[in-house]
Amino acid sequence: MTDAPPLSHRPLWQTLARNRTALASLIVLGVVVLAALAGPWLMPESASQISDNQFAPPSWEHPFGTDIHGYDLLYRVLSGARVSLAVGLAGALVALGVGTTWGLVSGYAGGRVDGAMMRIVEVLYAVPRLIILLVAINAFDKPMKEWLLSMEWERLIPYSRILILILALGLIEWLTMARIVRGQVLALKSQTFVTAARALGQSHWKILARHLLPNLIGIVVVYLTLTVPAVILDESFLSFLGLGIQAPQASWGSLLADGAQAINPVRSYWWLLVFPAVAMSVTLLALNFLGDALRDALDPRERR
């Protein structure tokens, strides 16, 4: 961990353009994001309404079929994509903030501070974070709503659950980011430009912000692409258990929970499971592929 590899000097986008899987992943992601943003808006008003047409199999009218309430499943999957992607991205950004700060301080301070901070990270890795997190979400659900009310942000109340999820998931997925940033800082710290800055009498704060942080951006972006799928997965895990996104809102996890319930020996409404599953798996796969390719491009040691 100590001797982090030097950063590659070829521009990131150039390496990316050469890697066909990464490029394909980027295109797939673009399509998914575009569909999630524009889809629900382009679809007819009736698609978002409850109808009597329950459990209709896929047809021209309803390409993905309909669910137990007669909702059009395509509409549900697309609006679920909005929630899942938004939580994934925002949660990953929270993780980025915490992880980068933690890693920066730990790596730069070194010595005992570093030892203690990394020990905490190690312990957190081994604790069932998601389980403790569930307890926390449960505890803060009501206070969050009251707080929003007292701040006169009533408009945000339907989204309070999402906000808690974003914060909470961000607060558990920062560990890897902290480790990577620390390793990178340790490598950078001993380089001459940092020594020079210190010799010139620059403050610690300035060295961190001006010299170290800009050199970390590449690796941070890579691990951001790898954190997004992790957060999406966590969110869907919670929603699957009925403890994340609450009805009538939907995310891929809650749709999959409905789908899994519709599979039984008597009758299988397969489309309720298959379409959300495909949407989610394809997105996660594309994100992981992209992250892997970026990491290979940036971090020669991890290269295959």
Added chain:
Amino acid sequence: MLLVLFCVVSITFFLIRLAPEGPFSQERKIPEAIEKALLAKYKLDGTLWQQYTGYLGDLVRGDLRLSTQYRGRSVNEILAQTFPVTAMLGALAFLIATVGGVTLGSWAALRRGTAQETGAMLAALLAISIPTFVTGPLLVLIFALYLGWFPVGGINSTWSFVLPAITLAGPYVAYIARLTRTSLLEVLGQDFIRTARAKGVGEWGVVTRHASKVALLPVISFLGPLAAHLLTGSIVVETIFHIPGAGGFFVHSIQNRDGFLLGGVVIVYCTLLVLFNLMVDIAYTWMDRRIKLE
């Protein structure tokens, strides 16, 4: 390590007590005297600090207290019935993940640059990306409903554990395979391996006797997090396959605000993990020292 447990217990306790709704605040108003008696029975009276120290004291004596939802049953009793099931599922998944992952990873590393390796690694990334609650129902659909090889759910026989354990282990087989492959490739490029080869040790011997000791270190340090992931994941898998393990009670205890049951599950899970991590740490230093001696 005890400190970690203490922190987990304290955080859990205060998070549960912080929740504004108590276990008895229902729509129907209970008479004050009865509520008082209930609170006393479940030791929820007194100041927060008194409750906290009282709870800690009971925990030290091994008493996880009464469940507020399942009237008349103690948390110890519920966990004694359900936890072995979860542990069995977890142990099986653990075995599949480690053995399967290391085998697959070594195999891929030895076939470096072939289409087989690319295929195996693609499959691994696919397995990591698909959540268990997708693979689970799909496996049920294929192997239980269409082919009828395995039961759909429940725990009637050992066979019923096969599909859940595979579902639970799936992503981690893939993760460990990737970990093993990367570190084995790195180790195989080092000098002492060249020496071993020069001595005339066969390819198989190089991997099993020389490279594996170093290459498996990252895998061993992942065992702790793996156990944590498997315990968390088992909650979902138990839901999918209708397995009466501790996971279901965990979810219900959150929905029913059954504080002591919730605390009991969290504490038992964490104690187990802390102990397990201690063992992994010991194993790691032991293996590490052997390497240093060589």
